[in-house]
Amino acid sequence: MATTLTWLGHAAFRLDTEAGTRVYLDPFLTGNPKCPENEQSPERCDLVVLTHGHGDHLGDAVGLARRFECPVVAAVELRDWLSASHGLPEDDSQGPNKGGTVSFAGVRLTMTDANHSSSNWDDGKIVYTGEPTGIVLRQDGGPTIYFAGDTNVFGDMALIRRLYAPDVAVLPIGDHYTMGPEEAALAAELLGAPRVVPCHYGTMPLLSGTPDALRPLLPSGVELLEIAPGESLTL
DSSP, X not given: OOOEEEEOSTTOEEEEOTTOOEEEESOOOTTOTTSOGGGSSOXXXXXXXXXXXXXXXXXXXXXXXXXXXXXXXXXXXXXXXXXXXXXXXXXXGGOOOTTOEEEETTEEEEEEOOXXXXXXXXXXXXXXXXXXXXXXXXOTTSOOEEEOXXXXXXXXXXXXXXXXXXXXXXXXXXXXXXXXXXXXHHHHHHHOOSEEEEESOSSSTTOOOOHHHHGGXXXXXXXXXXXXXXXXXXX
């Protein structure tokens, strides 16, 4: 069985692994104007992974966790807040920090740095939900995938290349709230991944970056894997 990656619009993805594990990453499904209607009520979920606490990434994580009784992996402060304010079971094994690696359902997840912010609303007030992260996802016999989360480009992406050698880099390109095409092209160079999947664009007018703007800026030999919301890639 091959690994397949399905874009659900914005920065939401569904990953089906070689072993058949179904992972939802930043599952902003309900209220996501780019998420196809037939993808807004998942039939199963084995694992939820979050890069940070903003609503357009936290999305349906709590609902999925309750419905399918599956783990939710997020940075420690965010994971603790989900327990304290949203009733998820307390489980320190699901709340690593940057540099930490955890394993669930045959998937290894390593948290990396990301340059962004992370907050949400709680009882009418904005609350801090820990630092944002990227995620390196590894599985036996499958490709290594780096999900940058919301970030600008930063020089230590070269360390992600050195440590994890991702086969695929999932990068935001929309600009305004994250890096745009120019920074994403440099990120691709620093990461050394031969394939790049763009995301976090086209959801709203402010997110003006496009794959067409990124494509000519990418290093020679890097393949841009542009997909529409609801479409899947075999990795």
